[in-house]
Structure formats: C-alpha cells, structure tokens
Amino acid sequence: MDLGPYLFLASLEGAVTAAVLALTAVGLSLVFGVMRVVNVAHGEFFMLGAVLAWWVASLAGGHPAIGFALAVLVAPVIAGAIAAAADFIVLKRLDYDPENTIVATIGILYIIQQTVLMTYGPDARPVEAPFSYRIYFPWFGYSAYKLFVIAAAVAILLGVWAIMARTRIGLVLRATQLDRETAQAFGIPVERVYALVFGLGAGLAALAAVLIVPIQQAHYLMGGDPLLLSFIVVIIGGLGSLSGTVVAAIIIGMSDGIISVFFTPTLAKIIATLLVAFILVFRPTGLFGTRSA
Amino acid sequence: MLDVSNILVAYGEAPVLHGISLAVNAGEILCLMGRNGAGKTTTMKAIMGLLPLSAGSVHLDGEDISALPPHEVPKRGIGYIPQGRRLFSELTVAENLEIGLMVRGGGKKVRDRVLDIFPRLRERLGQRAETLSGGEQQMLATARALCIEPKLLLLDEPTEGLQPSMIDQIRQVIVEMKMQGVAILLVEQRVDAVLSIADRVAFIENGRNRDIVDAATLRKNHALLTRYVGV
Ligand SMILES: Nc1ncnc2c1ncn2[C@@H]1O[C@H](COP(=O)(O)OP(=O)(O)OP(=O)(O)O)[C@@H](O)[C@H]1O
Ligand SMILES: [Mg+2]
Numbered sequence: 245m246d247l248g249p250y251l252f253l254a255s256l257e258g259a260v261t262a263a264v265l266a267l268t269a270v271g272l273s274l275v276f277g278v279m280r281v282v283n284v285a286h287g288e289f290f291m292l293g294a295v296l297a298w299w300v301a302s303l304a305g306g307h308p309a310i311g312f313a314l315a316v317l318v319a320p321v322i323a324g325a326i327a328a329a330a331d332f333i334v335l336k337r338l339d340y341d342p343e344n345t346i347v348a349t350i351g352i353l354y355i356i357q358q359t360v361l362m363t364y365g366p367d368a369r370p371v372e373a374p375f376s377y378r379i380y381f382p383w384f385g386y387s388a389y390k391l392f393v394i395a396a397a398v399a400i401l402l403g404v405w406a407i408m409a410r411t412r413i414g415l416v417l418r419a420t421q422l423d424r425e426t427a428q429a430f431g432i433p434v435e436r437v438y439a440l441v442f443g444l445g446a447g448l449a450a451l452a453a454v455l456i457v458p459i460q461q462a463h464y465l466m467g468g469d470p471l472l473l474s475f476i477v478v479i480i481g482g483l484g485s486l487s488g489t490v491v492a493a494i495i496i497g498m499s500d501g502i503i504s505v506f507f508t509p510t511l512a513k514i515i516a517t518l519l520v521a522f523i524l525v526f527r528p529t530g531l532f533g534t535r536s537a
Numbered sequence: 538m539l540d541v542s543n544i545l546v547a548y549g550e551a552p553v554l555h556g557i558s559l560a561v562n563a564g565e566i567l568c569l570m571g572r573n574g575a576g577k578t579t580t581m582k583a584i585m586g587l588l589p590l591s592a593g594s595v596h597l598d599g600e601d602i603s604a605l606p607p608h609e610v611p612k613r614g615i616g617y618i619p620q621g622r623r624l625f626s627e628l629t630v631a632e633n634l635e636i637g638l639m640v641r642g643g644g645k646k647v648r649d650r651v652l653d654i655f656p657r658l659r660e661r662l663g664q665r666a667e668t669l670s671g672g673e674q675q676m677l678a679t680a681r682a683l684c685i686e687p688k689l690l691l692l693d694e695p696t697e698g699l700q701p702s703m704i705d706q707i708r709q710v711i712v713e714m715k716m717q718g719v720a721i722l723l724v725e726q727r728v729d730a731v732l733s734i735a736d737r738v739a740f741i742e743n744g745r746n747r748d749i750v751d752a753a754t755l756r757k758n759h760a761l762l763t764r765y766v767g768v
Binding site for chain 1 (some may be wrong): 582585586587606607608609610611612617619623625626627628632635636637639640641681685
C-alpha cells in the first residue's frame, strides 16, 4: 500500500480513538469543572459501561442490534446511577474537599473493580457489533461500525454542547461551576446538581465504553488506559474547559492512532505523556484554560 | 418581616458572630454599620442560610427559614446583592437575569419591569457579565436580585467603588423598593448615604449587637458614629 492510503487508514483508526476518548474525557472534565473533584474512578465507570453492555447484550439475545441498542440505553443509566449514589454516600460527606475526594475516588475505583472481578470474572468478553458491513475504499475495506462510532460520538458531543449552552439545566450547571455559593443564594440546589453532574460524567464514560466494546471486548481491568488518556486530555485541554477537552482529545486520539499504526502504541503513550509534561511546565492552565485550578 | 434572633456563627472553630439580633419591617430600611471585619457580611450570609448557625434562628414572616436547606431560602422572597457583586462572570447579562428569574418562576413581565429600571442592561443583554463596567455590574447584581420579586432585600455595600451619579441611581432604586413595601437590610459604610435613606441603624462590633437607633436621632448626634465606625 502507498503512503497516502496507509495514512488514511491510520487517520480513521485515530478518529475512532479520538471519538471515544473525547466522550470519556468530557465526562471527566465536566465533573472537575463543576465540582472541582478529580475523579480517579472515572475509568471504572467506563469499564462498568462495557461490562454492563455485555450483560445486557447477553440477556437480550436475538439480533445483535437489539442487545446493542438496549445496552446504549441501559448501561450509561446504571453506571450514572451508581455514580450519583457514590456522590451522595461518599463525596457529599467529605464536603467535596479536593484532596479527600481524590482518596475517596481511589477507594471507589477498587470497590468497583473488585466487585466486577468477583461477579463478572477475569475473562475478556466480546459484544457483537450491531451490524457488520464493511465499506470498501479503493485501497482497503473498513468496518462500517467504526465509522458509526465516530458519527455517534460527534452526535453525542453536539448533544452535550446543546444541553450546556441552550438549556436551563446547562445554565444551572454553568452557574454552579462559576460560583457555588451565589448559585445557592439564587435557589440552585447545589447538592442535587453535583449528584447529577457526577452521574452525567460517569454516564458519558459508560456510553463511550458501550460504543467501543464491540471493537475491544469487556474486561475488568480495561479502565486504566481511558483514565490515563482522559487525564492527559483534560490537562492539555485546560482543566474544566469542555471545548478544550474535545480539541485535546482529537489531537491525542488522532496522534495515538497514527503513531500506533506506523510505529507502536507504546510510543504513542510516551509521546502523549511527554506532551503533558511540557504543557504542565510551559502552560499550566492547558492550551485552552483561562483560570488556574 | 425579618426577625433574626441571637444567631451564633463560626467559620470552623473560629466564632465570628456571638449572638446578633435584629428585625426589619416591611417598607423599612435598616442599615447595618460596623468596622471592617465586624461581621456584617457574615450576618447576611447567615440570613441566606449559606452558613450554618451554631445557635439562634432566622424567621421570615413567622417561618423559621434557618431550618430550610440553603437553596430554599431565596424562594421565600429574599433577594441578595452580595458584597463584590458576585455575578456569574462568564454568563451573559441575560443569563444572569435568567438565574434570578428562575428562583420564583418570574416571567417576561418581571424581566421587563426590572430592565425598565436599568435600561443600560437592556442594551447589553448578550454581553458577558465580566466585561461590564463596575457600575453596570452593580446594576446587574441589583437587577438579578429584583428578578426574584423580593419582599426582603439584602444589600451588602452596593455603592462600593461607584461614582456619585451611579450611587444616586442605586439609592433611588432602594427607596423605590421601600415605597413598594419591601423590607431592606443594607450594609453601607458611607455615613451620608446611610443618614439620607435609613430608617434605623444597627451597629455591630466584633460580632456583637450594639445600639440600634433611629436614623433621625443619629442625624442630630454623631457620637455613636464616632464610636462604632470612627467618623
Ligand atoms: N470564610 C471565612 N473563613 C474564616 N474567617 C472568615 C471567613 N469569612 C470571614 N471571616 C472572618 O469573619 C470576620 C467577619 O467578616 P465579615 O466579612 O463578616 O466582615 P464585614 O463586617 O463584612 O467586613 P467588611 O466591612 O470588611 O466587609 C472577619 O474577621 C473575617 O476575617
Ligand atoms: Mg463585608
């Protein structure tokens, strides 16, 4: 294959990575932005999404599209509800103290991971893609499902943007992010907003995982990589800036995909981590951040 | 209307208010005076339910609002104009007003009435609050509180850093609200402003109540002012 088509293939792979990463990282960014909580358990909500997707799909039976559609609806809701409960039971009691919540979310990470190990087991299990067409370019065939993942992520991100920018809920979230105390003085139930945001962040991670699980398989340790990459993306994008997060996810996801195809995935992670180190040194607020956190 | 009785407030271990009591009636302007750090802002936050009370209570029209969750307090009809304005900086003027309107479900009529009081804001609805001038920001902070259609207004140093014409406009709004029967608790450092609009003045010192006197008395006798605020 010539370089041109090869690069095209690499870009497609990169776009899939970027799409899933953007969804996951936006969830992390939303939680940090509004609540100032660094959610170390974020990757586990991603993993929960994948495992729940397998569970729902295997219960559903019939055509794979039925199980997948159910998983898209059910898995993020369950993961989000678990997160909202964790917020209510644990984080609220810590008064959202920035340091204590880091320790607490590490605890939540292990609780979720070990519970899944004990119930779901150590195996990696596949979920069948809802459809298995291939699209034939002049040089190679490519999974139509992967293209669907990209389109779905774009649609979901547009949806998140519309909610944040155009709805009352979004207005309430932004006001709470800007000034929690004054928000309360204007009738905003900050505690409920926090539970909602924590659930929403986890739900986005879970949704990203449902999209990726037909490509990647569900496994109880699969939360590590998305957590690391999401952190990288959120830092590069500027803590709490949603648009910055999306741009950074595209940069990191695309380069990860391209470098992985031409060289090795490990080199891609090394470069991304180096990039973060440089940004922390030269531009601590991130590429698009305005305030220091 | 507002009845604050013997409230104790502490930040963590450090007590700041050691039993403050005051009452404001409908259509009355009560001015709270005291030196920097006396506890004026803390008193207002305590009334809003933003700080937990170690003792005492706050009643509004007979209802114990200190027992409510903080976000329920403004829904009882309390408009708060915090010290330093505390606008939602990245939100537009329209969005800041929307937050105020949402408190008690105020509609377009309320919004129009508020914007009629501050026509300058109507020209700047799409502008981000942080880019407004200081005077415009104070208008917006006031307008946001009026969107609640309050029966009680808490104003914490609304004239801080404003030029005379702007101060005059804010004062007119306060007087207008008083005429409409709104109860007003005002923190103000500038003695002339206090004496010209207050009905009564409550002095606080180191988190404790001192004298509460009629403004008329104070106009004749400046001794208390010298004693509590050093002018
Ligand atoms: N968040 C806080 N944590 C700890 N102490 C605080 C906090 N906020 C205020 N204080 C302290 O409480 C006391 C009263 O503060 P407050 O802001 O109520 O004073 P004030 O009368 O409004 O003063 P000013 O005229 O300067 O606005 C001060 O000694 C202040 O240092
Ligand atoms: Mg003050």
